[in-house]
Amino acid sequence: MQTAKNILIWFLIIGFMIVAFNLFEEKGSSSPSATPMSLTTLVDMVKQNKIGEADIKGDKIIAYTKDGQKVETYIPKGYTSIIDEMIKDGVKVKASPSSGGDISSSGNWLVSMLISWFPVLLFAGIWILMMRQMGNGGPTRAFSFGKSKAKVYIEEKPNVKLDNVAGMDEVKEEVAEVIEYLKDPARFRKLGGRPPKGILFYGEPGVGKTLLAKALAGEAHVPFISVSGSDFVEMFVGVGAARMRDTFETARKNAPCIVFIDEIDAVGRSRGAINLGGNDEREQTLNQLLVEMDGFDTSEGILIIAATNRPDILDPALLRPGRFDRQIFIPKPDVKGRYEILKVHAKNKPLAKDVDLELIARATPGFTGADLENILNEAALLAARKRKDLIHMEDLEEAIDRVMMGLERRGMAISPKEKEKIAVHEAGHALMGLMMPDADPLHKVSIIPRGMALGVTTQLPIDDKHIYDKADLLSRIHILMGGRCAEEVFYGKDGITTGAENDLQRATDLAYRIVATWGMSENVGPISVRRNINPFLGGSTVTEGSPDLLKEIDKEVQKLLASAYEETKRVIAENKEALSSVVKRLIEKETIDCKEFVEILSLHGVEVKNACKQEESLEKKENNVEPKIDKNVVNV
Numbered sequence: 001m002q003t004a005k006n007i008l009i010w011f012l013i014i015g016f017m018i019v020a021f022n023l024f025e026e027k028g029s030s031s032p033s034a035t036p037m038s039l040t041t042l043v044d045m046v047k048q049n050k051i052g053e054a055d056i057k058g059d060k061i062i063a064y065t066k067d068g069q070k071v072e073t074y075i076p077k078g079y080t081s082i083i084d085e086m087i088k089d090g091v092k093v094k095a096s097p098s099s100g101g102d103i104s105s106s107g108n109w110l111v112s113m114l115i116s117w118f119p120v121l122l123f124a125g126i127w128i129l130m131m132r133q134m135g136n137g138g139p140t141r142a143f144s145f146g147k148s149k150a151k152v153y154i155e156e157k158p159n160v161k162l163d164n165v166a167g168m169d170e171v172k173e174e175v176a177e178v179i180e181y182l183k184d185p186a187r188f189r190k191l192g193g194r195p196p197k198g199i200l201f202y203g204e205p206g207v208g209k210t211l212l213a214k215a216l217a218g219e220a221h222v223p224f225i226s227v228s229g230s231d232f233v234e235m236f237v238g239v240g241a242a243r244m245r246d247t248f249e250t251a252r253k254n255a256p257c258i259v260f261i262d263e264i265d266a267v268g269r270s271r272g273a274i275n276l277g278g279n280d281e282r283e284q285t286l287n288q289l290l291v292e293m294d295g296f297d298t299s300e301g302i303l304i305i306a307a308t309n310r311p312d313i314l315d316p317a318l319l320r321p322g323r324f325d326r327q328i329f330i331p332k333p334d335v336k337g338r339y340e341i342l343k344v345h346a347k348n349k350p351l352a353k354d355v356d357l358e359l360i361a362r363a364t365p366g367f368t369g370a371d372l373e374n375i376l377n378e379a380a381l382l383a384a385r386k387r388k389d390l391i392h393m394e395d396l397e398e399a400i401d402r403v404m405m406g407l408e409r410r411g412m413a414i415s416p417k418e419k420e421k422i423a424v425h426e427a428g429h430a431l432m433g434l435m436m437p438d439a440d441p442l443h444k445v446s447i448i449p450r451g452m453a454l455g456v457t458t459q460l461p462i463d464d465k466h467i468y469d470k471a472d473l474l475s476r477i478h479i480l481m482g483g484r485c486a487e488e489v490f491y492g493k494d495g496i497t498t499g500a501e502n503d504l505q506r507a508t509d510l511a512y513r514i515v516a517t518w519g520m521s522e523n524v525g526p527i528s529v530r531r532n533i534n535p536f537l538g539g540s541t542v543t544e545g546s547p548d549l550l551k552e553i554d555k556e557v558q559k560l561l562a563s564a565y566e567e568t569k570r571v572i573a574e575n576k577e578a579l580s581s582v583v584k585r586l587i588e589k590e591t592i593d594c595k596e597f598v599e600i601l602s603l604h605g606v607e608v609k610n611a612c613k614q615e616e617s618l619e620k621k622e623n624n625v626e627p628k629i630d631k632n633v634v635n636v
């Protein structure tokens, strides 16, 4: 594509140069256009000494008057004495050949030819490019673009081993046999086994798909050839396909080897999918991949591993036997997996004695291997900044907050009045976290701005949760409402702030799903209404269901939210005095933990329903109530 663009740009540059040159030439020789006049008038003008210069071209005289005019006339055959007269009268006379126009007379035949051909060339160029783009293009390699950008990375001997991939024992078992196959493809075939041609790894970003593929190559001591599906996506038809051919050529030269195609969905999207124009290129690339996969013999020892996080949109042809017929799901790590991963990445880092990786693992439900690696890395940077020799638990804690919610922004200018409002809002969330019997235990409240949030209330889930009951969900809604309700209780109906936007969004979303997705509302009943993204309406959602049903759902959602709001407001109003003390302390210290919060409440005789569980479950940061980008949406 780049090359094609360059060609077009050069066309334009040359064109402009020619036109500019042409203009320049014209100025120099014969512009502006000459006024015709009779020979006698010219003779008169010569006599009156008005003519300064004259140019004789065959039987034509072009004369320049002294005041800059240009005139021309014809000399009748044989009447050349006029020239002598002019010379005699002091006119500077030049003679040049007569044939052709001004340009050829100045001898620039090349320029002239280019000018006459330039439009043709330009249009031909544009036409070729457009045809290729539209997909009716000529031979695939007309410009041999295919080679230019093929980002094929070959690692001859990857030094990643299966030991470096932590916490997915079942998956590792499942793929272990291909190592034997790659080590000696011929032996494998002699025994009658049909080794797989392609394996598809699917799972969320960062769970270690690439790492696992590389480890397989490392274990089998074969080269690891890696490409990304998006490298094949091109504007010009045929380029992606050519690149695909090149990739497989490289693979054949390096066999036995592993070819790893990351983001295969970029080329392997279902061909029937809605596509607004021009999917011809992708289709050709996909076809080429299928052809290549069908074309090689498993005894060649080439194993294709593809990775995606969207297996649902892949073309079924890709998943047929003989292609990616083995699909392996790589899940997010569980507690044990997270612990193993942390251990792997902590190996080359100096950890202090107080670091308990098991606790970190428990504190990070939903985190992927990449997230965990990131946490250790951040912690090391933090420790280095504090000029410490070892990484301490506090660094790791801070790193988890950072990875989850962004950097602390202590420098942010916040007026005392605003600070108080933020403290009230956060204290409201936290109080509800302690008062709702089914809530996850509170961890800490902070009014230090972090990432996009002005304050943060964090809770600690006890276990990785996989399903949620209605009580869990309702208590979440109450906690989300806590911020806004506290504002109202402390500052009145007109004192409420915009700070609750994200809380309300999340509460509304949750309430909608309680009613319309999980069928938990008594009035609407056990029904699940589908909400689809409409590709034609800029990604807005389209809800299925009759208008009556949708109206009913909306009413029910509103009712649910309103009653949660009233209930929350009641709880906060009841404990207003105790909460004022908390707010004061919060403004003073900026962060208070669960224990301190509960102590203040008990001074006012308030008993909480939900004890702090710090001792057992330490730093669990799930369900931070404030941030916009959050990892813990309830997705049952």
Ligand SMILES: Nc1ncnc2c1ncn2[C@@H]1O[C@H](COP(=O)(O)OP(=O)(O)OP(=O)(O)O)[C@@H](O)[C@H]1O
Residues within 6 Å of the ligand: 164, 165, 166, 167, 168, 203, 204, 205, 206, 207, 208, 209, 210, 211, 212, 262, 307, 309, 341, 344, 368, 369, 370, 371, 373
């Ligand atoms: N199970 C694991 N054990 C050890 N490290 C892991 C594990 N999973 C992920 N990592 C770390 O996370 C990094 C990113 O993982 P990787 O690139 O393999 O993920 P991926 O699933 O291929 O992601 P993507 O879909 O974004 O390409 C790895 O380099 C590795 O350091």
Ligand SMILES: [Zn+2]
Residues within 6 Å of the ligand: 425, 429, 483, 484, 499, 500, 503, 625, 626
């Ligand atoms: Zn809030």
